[in-house]
Amino acid sequence: MKGYFISIEGGDGSGKSTQLKKIEEYLSQMGQEVVLTREPGGTPVAEKIRELILDPRNRALTARAEMLLYAACRAQHVEEKILPALAAGKTVLSDRFTDSSIAYQGFGRGLGAMVAEVNGIATGGLEPDLTIFLNITPAKGMARKKREDGHTLDRLELEKAAFHERVYEGYLALAKESGGRIAVIDADRVAEEVFADIQKKLDELFGFSPCI
Ligand code: TYD
Secondary structure (H helix, E strand, O other): OOOOEEEEEEOOOOOHHHHHHHHHHHHHHOOOOEEEEEOOOOOHHHHHHHHHHHOOOOOOOOHHHHHHHHHHHHHHHHHHHHHHHHHOOOEEEEEOOHHHHHHHHHHHOOOOOHHHHHHHHHHOOOOOOEEEEEEOOHHHHHHHHHHOOOOOOOOOOOOOHHHHHHHHHHHHHHHHHOOOOEEEEEOOOOHHHHHHHHHHHHHHHHOOOOOO
16 A cells, blocks of 8 residues: 655745645644655765755855756655655655756756656655646745745755746746646645645545535
């Protein structure tokens, strides 16, 4: 009995953390054992790689090196944490997965198709059963984020608007080609409305009947 693997994607100010909590709560309520994890990170070694990648002082990091570090981080995460949890029948809920690399490194940095190839090696071909993409334009997302207090920007967040626009377009293109795996959810609404749409996708995947 293999568990389901769900990832969630979305840019700054998309409300990703709020929706992650809601998804976790809902699935737990429905009797699933949920392993909540994140990328880059999720295991001690992967969290170390995360620090290196996101450190604003590492301005010299090249696009290819960055892509490979994200992939190395993911390889560790998949083998050490995700696969064992799925094999034990648990639901794995990951804050970001390979789609982030394709959007940020592939489209944002312009590395293109090699990103999917490298990630195929990193993950051994593992793909989420369902990916939730919280759809909000980078401009609206940034405006939301700026309203949050005391947030300091990491290396990726300091990128220019054009970079974030390419990332955003990348996600939309990926969703189109995903054969329904990536659900595009309008995130420019109150959290409850956004979650109602996500819940429908979860109900479909798990086969929960709406009248329970
Ligand atoms: P994080 O603090 O987790 O941000 P967020 O709340 O946006 O998820 O930082 C992760 C950053 O790394 C984020 O800007 C997206 C970026 N990223 C990539 O560029 N490629 C990847 O493969 C992943 C997983 C994240």
